[in-house]
Amino acid sequence: AAAEKGGYDYFMLKEIEEQPRAVADTLLGRIGDGGRLQLDEMRMSESELRSVDKVIVIAAGTAYHAGMIAKYAIEHWTRIPVEVELASEFRYRDPILTRDTLVIAISQSGETADTLMALRHAKEQHARVLAICNTNGATIPREADAVVYTHGGPEIAVASTKAFLTQLIACYLVGLYLAQVRGAKFPDEIQDILIQLAQAPEKVRETLDRMEPVKELGRLLKDAERVLFLGRHVGYPVALEGALKLKELAYVHAEGFAAGELKHGPIALVDQDLPVVVVVPPADRPLLHDKIVSNIQEIRARGARTIVIAEDGDEAVVPFADTLIRVPELPTLLQPLVATVPLQVFACALADAKGLDVDQPRNLAKSVTVE
Numbered sequence: 001a002a003a004e005k006g007g008y009d010y011f012m013l014k015e016i017e018e019q020p021r022a023v024a025d026t027l028l029g030r031i032g033d034g035g036r037l038q039l040d041e042m043r044m045s046e047s048e049l050r051s052v053d054k055v056i057v058i059a060a061g062t063a064y065h066a067g068m069i070a071k072y073a074i075e076h077w078t079r080i081p082v083e084v085e086l087a088s089e090f091r092y093r094d095p096i097l098t099r100d101t102l103v104i105a106i107s108q109s110g111e112t113a114d115t116l117m118a119l120r121h122a123k124e125q126h127a128r129v130l131a132i133c134n135t136n137g138a139t140i141p142r143e144a145d146a147v148v149y150t151h152g153g154p155e156i157a158v159a160s161t162k163a164f165l166t167q168l169i170a171c172y173l174v175g176l177y178l179a180q181v182r183g184a185k186f187p188d189e190i191q192d193i194l195i196q197l198a199q200a201p202e203k204v205r206e207t208l209d210r211m212e213p214v215k216e217l218g219r220l221l222k223d224a225e226r227v228l229f230l231g232r233h234v235g236y237p238v239a240l241e242g243a244l245k246l247k248e249l250a251y252v253h254a255e256g257f258a259a260g261e262l263k264h265g266p267i268a269l270v271d272q273d274l275p276v277v278v279v280v281p282p283a284d285r286p287l288l289h290d291k292i293v294s295n296i297q298e299i300r301a302r303g304a305r306t307i308v309i310a311e312d313g314d315e316a317v318v319p320f321a322d323t324l325i326r327v328p329e330l331p332t333l334l335q336p337l338v339a340t341v342p343l344q345v346f347a348c349a350l351a352d353a354k355g356l357d358v359d360q361p362r363n364l365a366k367s368v369t370v371e
């Protein structure tokens with residue numbers, strides 16, 4: 001088993017480190033010359049792609065967080081309305097689907113029962129179903145009309161890491177492809193995003209190279225009983241994912257909130273015993289960015305330790321950050337690719353410092369094949 005872990009203490013650490021390669025593999029062969037996307041495996045004709053009038057993303061757990069991020073990206077690039085729903089809820093609602101609805105089922109394993117049932121429900125309503133999956137030939141891609149594989153390689157640790165980043169890449173590719181075929185609203189921005197996306201493996205690599213202080217922070221906070229995660233826009237699902245990782249691995253009560261909701265409740269929880277992790281959007285969206293900076297001030301004024309994740313060169317956060325974690329610059333919509341990494345490393349380090357089994361947390365399964 002030690003050999004399988006490639007010298008790492010845990011599969012999770014190995015899989016975190018594999019992320020630059022995994023992300024590169026998801027991109028491989030999909031961005032053609034002149035920035036044309038090749039995504040023939042979506043198996044939809046141009047006229048079918050043009051007639052899509054609604055996208056619904058269904059998923060569970062970490063894959064659901066990838067879906068939440070996909071909504072921001074796909075709506076912005078294509079102007080098609082996107083809903084994201086927990087597969088376990090979707091199935092028991094009475095969702096409105098037509099032949100022009102594109103349902104995207106995201107699943108690492110391709111075997112999650114909730115997601116599979118939701119997919120079957122969508123097919124019964126004649127929606128078109130695209131799977132984003134990491135496991136070749138699994139049930140979900142077999143039953144879907146089409147599949148975009150993430151090619152992330154096997155993920156062994158129960159807590160999902162590289163699968164999440166590769167799901168994000170696949171979602172971005174699908175959104176950009178829809179925009180390309182349908183005629184993008186912001187063609188220059190799309191071209192720029194493609195260039196930035198091609199650099200994602202490098203940016204994730206750079207992020208990983210800076211993780212020593214994050215591991216230290218995990219050890220330092222090993223006795224924390226609760227941790228709050230805040231983010232805005234795509235930083236919000238990143239905050240949810242950071243909180244999920246900490247719950248799963250370290251059994252710490254962690255919650256993720258949209259930063260704008262702070263004043264509507266969670267701020268009542270803030271005191272000197274509550275570390276608060278804040279995901280700060282890049283300065284390319286000044287409105288988003290400045291609002292978060294004032295949230296950090298509010299938290300700090302109440303004595304909480306602020307752990308701030310911000311891009312290189314963001315000086316505005318410096319005075320209010322007890323711990324500052326720098327990530328490389330990327331456009332806002334792509335920032336989750338780097339901002340999530342420190343949260344994975346943090347949860348892993350904290351759980352390890354508590355002496356817990358990082359790869360096999362209690363009560364959890366890698367793939368949940370019962371509803």
Ligand code: G6P
Pocket residue numbers: 060061062063106107108109110111112115158159160364365366367368
């Ligand atoms: C389980 C795993 C999670 C995963 C979720 C969805 O709960 O513990 O890590 O995110 O299932 O799995 P899937 O294979 O459908 O992505």
